[in-house]
Amino acid sequence: MATVKDFRNDVRPNWCPGCGDFSVQASIQRALAALGKEPHEVAIVSGIGCSGRISGYINAYGFHGVHGRALSTAQGLKLANRNLTVIAAGGDGDGFGIGLNHFMHAVRRNMDITYIVMDNQIYGLTKGQHSPTSAHGFKAKTTPSGNIENAIVPAQVALAAGITFLAQGFSSDVNQLVRLIQEAIQHRGFALVNVFSPCVTYNKINTYDWYKEHIRNLDEIPDYDPTDRAAAMKMVVETHGLCTGLIYKDEHSVPYEDQIPGYREEPIAFSDIHMDPALFEKTLRAYA
């Protein structure tokens, strides 16, 4: 059986020392090993950003595509090979800015994939512009006198779109994050793990300490019921999205793949694609 070491490669991440994304990388590796996955059974599809580099830092199949489209690429991959464990990953700009449209529809479509967002409330790779999750008033290179837009609360958007699995983690709490990623991968349907993953270089407001101060950890609320969608929405609104843990899970979720008419158990990628001549003739007769 594969160990955490099997999911590591020898590429040195070009992240800044202290970047929250290191913990996310380690958590994914630990979660995969804990679930008994083999590296070749896993594909990580990532977006563009500092966070998007993550697919190159894990020993598994990896696809690093274009900015904002990790989810659509990941869904295509899942359709080609439903046996793969498909994880999409990227930043807050990638997923909730340029890619928000795809996010909403991926949620709605509910394919059995996991989406891990490294939310640092800033555009890291492009050196410090505000992001869709930057707070009102936040000063960044593109908001020198303070952000006059309101922030997107990803958890709220996800619940509104009908998500079937929603969790949030924090880079400082790796044990919780590993557990959440494991549950997300096991969930039958689309799972979001939104991770507060500080950018130590360009975001001097939303720091590790700031998150520690503001986050409410649902693990510490014994009677919180993650199967109650209304309660989940209430919690997200009350905390302005700053809560961690399993927020919501629909235990009756049926993934998209299970509902496609005529879709087969055998992955498309490894099935014979030659058409049966009798079926071809029958099909033509509709035009005769």
Next chain:
Amino acid sequence: MIADAKFNPTAPEHVRLFPVPLTQIAEACGSAIMKNMVSLGASACVLGLPVDIFTEVVVERFSRKGQKVVEQNMQAIERGYAYMRDLGGALPEFALKPAEPRRHLFMMGNDAIALGALAAGARVMPAYPITPASDIMESLIRRFPEVGGVVVQTEDEIAALTMAIGAAYGGARAFTATSGPGLSLMMEAIGLAGMTETPVVIVDTQRGGPSTGLPTKQEQSDLLAALFGNHGEIPKIVLNPATTEECFTVMGKAFNLAEYYQCPVIVMTDLALSLSKQTTDWLRLEDIEIDRGLVVAPEELADLPVHHEFKRYAITESGISPRVFPGVKGGLHHVTGVEHMETGRPNETPANRAKMMEKRMRKLRGVELPGSVVRTGDAQPDVAIVGIGSSIGPIAEAAARLRQQGYRAAHVHVHALLPFPVRQLQEAIADAKQVVVVENNATGQLRHLMSFFGVEHPRVSSLLKFDGTPFLPVEIYNHCKGMM
């Protein structure tokens, strides 16, 4: 020409006009709405068709609405026929010959594209609806359940192509279909497919542009966009079927080329080809062969250690490197749109960049796809008429009429634009006194491409039409005659 007498029609001198009171006869049969049936009857008379051949269709179409409607419609056909006969409209020179006892199909280009994709083993089709491409996805939504395929109606064309790329990377034959506006949205992803060497097929059913333009009208104005639209430089293939039959076979070719060269392939049709239903030869499954190119068999890799890195972008003489599909043990590798090394790991050093760019571009360098240009007609022609896409019929007819008038005419049709068939085109027009390039756009894109790629001829001119309608044979004929 048959026209409704109600409008006091007139016609040019050389046209014989038969004013038939279409509306009036239809009203007499029960409703003005049946004037199409009256004109059907009148046309049948000209073509020498007996009216009873329509009975079956009329019953099929209208029996839902009751026996009376069926009878009224048949009566409208009969009266139109009779009126025309009395006008002397049964014209022997137009009488249709009995059909050959061959099996035929009746379909549009989009149907043939869908069938071609099905036969070629396409199994994932993400697409966003747009005229005139939507029929392709609608057709496959009906057919895919029988073969285990899936159509996803995506949120936009960016998702459509990036999803197709994900599926193709995953090992499926995947494609999408769109028109100009969608093609514009796909440009970044086309570059991604080129850079990551992912085989994917994009059908562009051209319509009138720019912007929303003429969304339901004919145009051939995406040629430059298809060839040069993406940023950066990638190897790419552009195929241009001209007939319904070719819409079928081109899909087989497109997937094979995409997987052989591991690059995006754009199949361009135009609205007239995509949407016109026409009598089509019976299609043959044997005309579509499946060749998946260089793919490593999983058995070859099974014993490799877990940290073995598969060289997905191995440098080879042809520039083509073996593929492996995710899920295969021993095939682990990284894929990225960032410049990368043989293993797929990012590397932006000048030496690596130069080497990998050269590797990718080498795949198609010097290649001309066989059959990219088809020439018919006379040697040493007074005029060679060059066309692309659905104008194949009108050009052929115009060339035939020129020949009847004693001119020497050749028809040169372009069936692939990239790799640009410089040698084939040069040879096809070399012996012509004059060349006219016929295209449905305002700027002469095909003609510009010819000179851009170095196809030379001292007397080349354009015949352009961009009013949203396809060429009529007479327009091409008159233009060429005027050149003599």
